[in-house]
Amino acid sequence: MKNIVELFLGILTAMGGFVEVGELVFSVDAGAKFGFRLLWVVALGTLGITVFCEMAGRVAAVKGQPVFNLIRERAGLNAGLVTLVAANLVNLLTCTAEIGGIALVWQLLSGWPYRWLALGALGFLLLVVWVLSFQWIERVFGLLGLLMCTYLAAAYYLRPNWGEVAAGFVPGVPHLESSSEYLLFAYFAVAILSSVMLPYETYFYASGAMEDGWNPGDVNLNRVIAIVGSVLGSVLAVALVVCGAQVFRPHQIEPQLPGEAALAASLTLGRWGLLAAVGGMFFAFAGAAIETSLSGAYNLAQFLGWPWGKYRPARTAARFSLTWIITFVLAALIIMTGVDPVSVVEYSIVFSVVILPFTYFPVLVIAGDRRVMGEEHANGWFANAVGWFYLGIVTLAALLAVPLLIVTRGGKG
Amino acid sequence: MKDEFLDLVRQVLDHEVVDSNNLPCGMVDDLEVSGGPGGELRVTALLVGAGAWTRRLPSGFEGLAAFIFGRQQTRVPWSEVETVTERVKLRSRAEELGLGGADRKAAKILEKVPGSG
Numbered sequence: 001m002k003n004i005v006e007l008f009l010g011i012l013t014a015m016g017g018f019v020e021v022g023e024l025v026f027s028v029d030a031g032a033k034f035g036f037r038l039l040w041v042v043a044l045g046t047l048g049i050t051v052f053c054e055m056a057g058r059v060a061a062v063k064g065q066p067v068f069n070l071i072r073e074r075a076g077l078n079a080g081l082v083t084l085v086a087a088n089l090v091n092l093l094t095c096t097a098e099i100g101g102i103a104l105v106w107q108l109l110s111g112w113p114y115r116w117l118a119l120g121a122l123g124f125l126l127l128v129v130w131v132l133s134f135q136w137i138e139r140v141f142g143l144l145g146l147l148m149c150t151y152l153a154a155a156y157y158l159r160p161n162w163g164e165v166a167a168g169f170v171p172g173v174p175h176l177e178s179s180s181e182y183l184l185f186a187y188f189a190v191a192i193l194s195s196v197m198l199p200y201e202t203y204f205y206a207s208g209a210m211e212d213g214w215n216p217g218d219v220n221l222n223r224v225i226a227i228v229g230s231v232l233g234s235v236l237a238v239a240l241v242v243c244g245a246q247v248f249r250p251h252q253i254e255p256q257l258p259g260e261a262a263l264a265a266s267l268t269l270g271r272w273g274l275l276a277a278v279g280g281m282f283f284a285f286a287g288a289a290i291e292t293s294l295s296g297a298y299n300l301a302q303f304l305g306w307p308w309g310k311y312r313p314a315r316t317a318a319r320f321s322l323t324w325i326i327t328f329v330l331a332a333l334i335i336m337t338g339v340d341p342v343s344v345v346e347y348s349i350v351f352s353v354v355i356l357p358f359t360y361f362p363v364l365v366i367a368g369d370r371r372v373m374g375e376e377h378a379n380g381w382f383a384n385a386v387g388w389f390y391l392g393i394v395t396l397a398a399l400l401a402v403p404l405l406i407v408t409r410g411g412k413g
Numbered sequence: 414m415k416d417e418f419l420d421l422v423r424q425v426l427d428h429e430v431v432d433s434n435n436l437p438c439g440m441v442d443d444l445e446v447s448g449g450p451g452g453e454l455r456v457t458a459l460l461v462g463a464g465a466w467t468r469r470l471p472s473g474f475e476g477l478a479a480f481i482f483g484r485q486q487t488r489v490p491w492s493e494v495e496t497v498t499e500r501v502k503l504r505s506r507a508e509e510l511g512l513g514g515a516d517r518k519a520a521k522i523l524e525k526v527p528g529s530g
């Protein structure tokens with residue numbers, strides 16, 4: 001039973017990474033623009049995030065050290081501080097976008113003014129994180145986020161050509177008409193890779209493992225949870241790409257709002273499908289908002305050596321608690337200025353790829369260090385080989401991300 | 414400590430400091446050494462707090478970081494160090510060494526909210 005409950009850490013981590021508002025819009029948009037041709041990037045990213053979450057979880061279970069503790073220790077103060085600032089900027093921007101996403105979902109249901117709904121979302125999130133324990137947060141938002149599986153059913157009933165879907169998993173670049181379209185394809189490939197391998201997933205996952213009190217005996221459990229969570233998240237991302245390709249591509253519509261993704265569910269599953277999809281989006285966005293605000297607090301506390309954790313009473317981890325509260329408040333204030341949440345998250349996704357090498361390098365080095373991890377728990381040759389391969393890929397993506405963002409004008413082509 | 418010597422930069426600097434109750438109470442932000450060329454060089458204290466780490470940043474960033482995080486620092490004598498593993502464990506409690514003061518101040522704000530523990 002304990003193992004089933006622990007699964008929700010993996011599910012919540014993956015939900016907050018794979019189906020938050022930015023990825024939702026990005027995936028549906030990628031399907032609308034390129035059909036199934038980007039599915040191999042989702043698969044590539046999924047293996048990468050599984051490998052690094054597993055390593056970060058293993059280090060947390062064996063050594064009791066979360067990710068930012070390792071970054072400070074192995075990357076040093078200066079490189080570590082750059083990573084901290086960038087990571088927490090990404091956390092803040094993503095949290096901002098999620099609060100905007102929740103307000104958009106509520107607006108879809110109620111028609112009330114957007115800014116007031118954003119304020120309501122802030123109140124809801126503050127109350128939930130203050131009152132609920134980490135374990136209940138995992139269960140509630142992990143379980144109810146599973147309503148997103150509605151999109152799986154929707155993708156199935158949209159009757160895609162399964163042969164073409166399967167062909168999309170073969171790495172390759174389609175024949176496009178102009179060089180600007182190739183650049184756009186490259187931009188989407190980098191952005192999807194980044195949105196699948198979002199750095200805060202590893203921060204949150206490793207810290208969550210420590211919140212749940214994992215020890216070296218949980219190493220196998222960690223492996224299962226990292227795999228199940230990432231695979232579930234990526235299947236949902238694939239379903240969103242399929243929905244985009246089937247619903248919007250034939251009409252050459254470029255969806256830019258989360259509500260448009262819900263359209264795919266309502267077309268095939270009717271009123272109840274729409275309600276389940278909207279409910280799933282609400283819990284997925286709220287889960288991602290909580291994941292990013294807590295990640296911000298975890299990172300800062302672990303970098304500076306503050307007591308941290310939801311398992312401690314707020315009074316005894318006071319700076320940690322104030323940090324997540326301030327993150328929520330700042331995020332809500334930004335959204336209330338009227339910025340478009342989807343463009344906020346698109347920028348944050350592209351910038352987050354830039355910090356991926358700084359995040360993954362220390363994790364890879366520690367997880368592979370036999371003196372630190374011991375013979376039994378250090379990376380084997382497979383994990384090391386895959387880890388270094390992905391470090392190469394994310395470094396390449398990090399170098400390409402900002403130039404591609406500029407030349408494609410943020411994916412507008 | 415099993416090893417014959419301690420690599421101060423890799424095994425001590427930038428590692429987490431915990432007190433005798435295993436409560437995190439900062440990082441080893443800098444080290445104080447005494448002695449000089451020709452004589453014996455000894456580590457005399459750990460320096461913990463923003464005042465210690467902001468000084469290690471490239472010039473230009475130091476002032477900005479100090480503006481945000483302050484310049485407070487606490488000196489913990491090396492004799493207070495009990496063990497050095499992934500964490501540097503101290504022999505006394507955080508309050509006794511003057512560590513964790515900022516957290517206790519922040520706790521005063523949160524204490525007023527119901528459910529703060």
